[in-house]
Amino acid sequence: MSVQAFLSEISHTDPTALGRKDFQTDQEIRWCPGCGDYAILAQVHKTLPELGIPRENFVFVSGIGCSSRFPYYTNTFGMHSIHGRAPTIATGVKVLRPDLSVWVVTGDGDALSIGGNHFIHAMRRNVDLKILMFNNRIYGLTKGQYSPTSEQGKKTKSSPLGSVDYPFNPISLALSAEATFVARGIDVDAKGLGAVLERAAKHKGTAFVEIYQNCNIFNDGAFDYLTDRKLKAEAELRLEHGKPLRFGLNGEKGIALDAQMNPMVVDVAAHGEDKLLVHNEENAALGFFLSRLVAPEFPTPVGVFRSVTKPTFDGMMEAQLEQARSKSKGGGVQRLLDAGETWTVE
């Protein structure tokens, strides 16, 4: 029985009746108390019922690591797979079943270290996947080694004298891999994260969301520079499409270009608002430029870096199948068996 025939015989549940409780499971959550993952889980459970998709049409695929326990706590179809490979499995699900909403939940080690290859190839292909990468800049489940996003010099169990690895910039990497939707959210910023998740969910194509997530056991306070209430206004740059890049308590600071095309922080009143850079989600170069704004020299951009539309891998494959079917002479496999040079023995 083909999937299409099977699906034509069943009726989907009503998505409008869904609430966040419908996405919770009866499994005991095994993240450490105080882990940033709880806040992200809550935001996802809040976002999913608002998408108008029947619950049975969601698939969550994860790899290995703390973040990858996520499917057990979300009442959809889910697979806790193997380290780094979630994007490949999700790709297969989506290619066979474009009718499904397919999500990948991963971490900085899972996505960028062991799974780095699959990560960039999923983006290059623009498979219609939502990839949520929880970035805590540490290996949590293996109890505290430096990760590919740990800052250089970080002292951990496996780098007692300080790590000599240069870290990845995940947003730069995703943009360079041609992701069509790239955004950043923060675990404790419920509102901002919710908005980014909803846009990612509605994007047609690979949507990558980096979520800063505090590991209160092995890397506590890694994002305090950004999330501390007193520092937040100065440290965070909210990205809004079509709006000038401003930050500070009253938006008194902005980002402009200097004569060498380097970013500089300016006083808006002194510099003039018309000379600030204006965010444009469709400008690839600007998106990359913004991804290079790194603390402490610059405020950290939060929100959507890039959002453009182009045909998806799964969509184009469906189109090829449709085209081939329309030209088919029929006859199924027997026609192929009978084709070519044949002879008859009497």
Added chain:
Amino acid sequence: MENSTAKSTTTFESVAIRFAGDSGDGMQLTGTQFTETTALAGNDLATFPDYPAEIRAPAGSLAGVSGFQIHFSSREVHTPGDEPDVLVAMNPAALRANIADLRHGGILIANTEQFGVKNLERAGYTSNPLEDGSLSNYRVFPVDITNITLRAIADVGLNQRAAVRTKNFFALGLVYWLFSRELTHTEQWIQGSMAAKDPLAAEANLKALRAGWNFGDTTEMFAQRYEVPKARITPGRYKNITGNEATALGFLAAAELSGLDLFLGSYPITPASDILHSLSKQKHLGVRTFQAEDEIAAIGATIGAAYAGGLALTTTSGPGIALKSEAMNLVMMLELPLVICDVQRGGPSTGLPTKTEQSDLLQVLFGRNGESPIPVIAASSPGDCFYTAIEAARIAVTHMTPVVMLTDGYLANGAEPWKIPNMAEMPRIPVKFHTDPATFKAYARDEFLARPWAIPGTPGLEHRVGGLEKANITGNVSYDPNNHDAMCRLRAEKVARIARTLPPCEVYGDAEGDVLVVGWGGTLGALRAGTERAREAGHRVGHLHLRHLNPLPDDLGDVLRRYRKVLVCELNLGQLWFLLRARYLVDAVSINKVQGKPFKEAEIARAIIEHAGSKA
């Protein structure tokens, strides 16, 4: 072509011909054309292409020699033949690399134009073997193939480089004449396929082909022609098929018989890539092919497709299996249907990519962490790949398990005449997706111990699976020691129980006696032929060829004990042998080699006779 002149014709039962030349000389095409013509003439046949790993090794070098052997007969053919009766050597390197195999008294046709000082040196000759008497054991026919061809096609107006390339068709025409073959099939192919791409080259090749035939007919060098009468073959419609083509068709058939959508996730690798090529062309049948970024992604996407309700297939060779092993273990744990097709090649590591071997058996059986039972079945001939593929798919979806299908480079590229199957007569593969939420338990089991296939999109069946150990029945994560013990045993029993659905062992030849020859996979032909020879010599010999390597057939132990000696013949250093000794405590003997080449019929016959003669 008109009938030949007054030259006499001798009839042979069987002939093996090897075409050998530089890898740019078109030997594979020449061999394929001769094969098709021979099949149309009604012979039984088997072929063996043997080409270098390098796409273009330096011209004239030993590394660049490409060969194609065809064995055709008026009786049943089991192998491409031990020793060719005819060798066509297009240059000194081809001669040097192949002459040791030519039967004493056999025919050597050599292209003299290539036997200049430079090429002789490249092949490692210090003097010209065509002239120094070193080939006195053979009937040597030195022919200036290049120059005669160039003269024959001079008026076509090809440039020198393109003109020289037509010489393989001259050689083909000459061999067609020698074996009393019609030119019609090749003429039609040139005028059709080739002319569509390059009309000028087609015209030249047609002339070269006819020039070769005419040369044989008119030159005084050849006084004799040969013929091999038609074979007695089961009536029906036939075509030539390679193992890789048959494998692709088998999975297409399995998709049609099950109604499932076929998904292939693959990464290019020799000698498996042709399956990817074949299936990529079948989008009109709803086939999705995904060329992944690596071997792991290839099986990863395939796991996704299995989870989502497709007929999931990944194709690879030994090195790819090594990369896929963690993912294979995941599918085993998820208990989803998925076929891993391993077209084995010479290992270890990169090994001998274009040569054949059977050395992945223990890897696919045991090369994973933990207790990881996965069914393994092996195809035994190019055409058998079709039926093996269908069976692999049937086991996968019936028993909800990954299945490894083993073929090898010899089967993949070798061809045989194949009776075209009738889809309407083939049994369907029943598939049932679970629907009822009330009765749904992700790891509940049926009579085969198979769990339900619950695909995304089915209301009320939302559930989580993964690589962590599962609680029996519910499938929830469980670290309970007794549950883990029970689940490991359940998964093993599930695979073991497949044996209940298998037919009893079928032994060819004597049902008991001196020697039982046991083999598996692509060695079928050589083992059968060797067995026949030993039986003709008066020994009581049986041949058992195993298709199912995990689980092994239930009656195998009994069969092994009916013979005084058990010879396990494999193209590895004794992998099945090791398994049978461990499992059945039988003092079996290993007959093996790892030369990248198939067994010869004579090697097997010799081994059988030697062991049949000695008292245990």
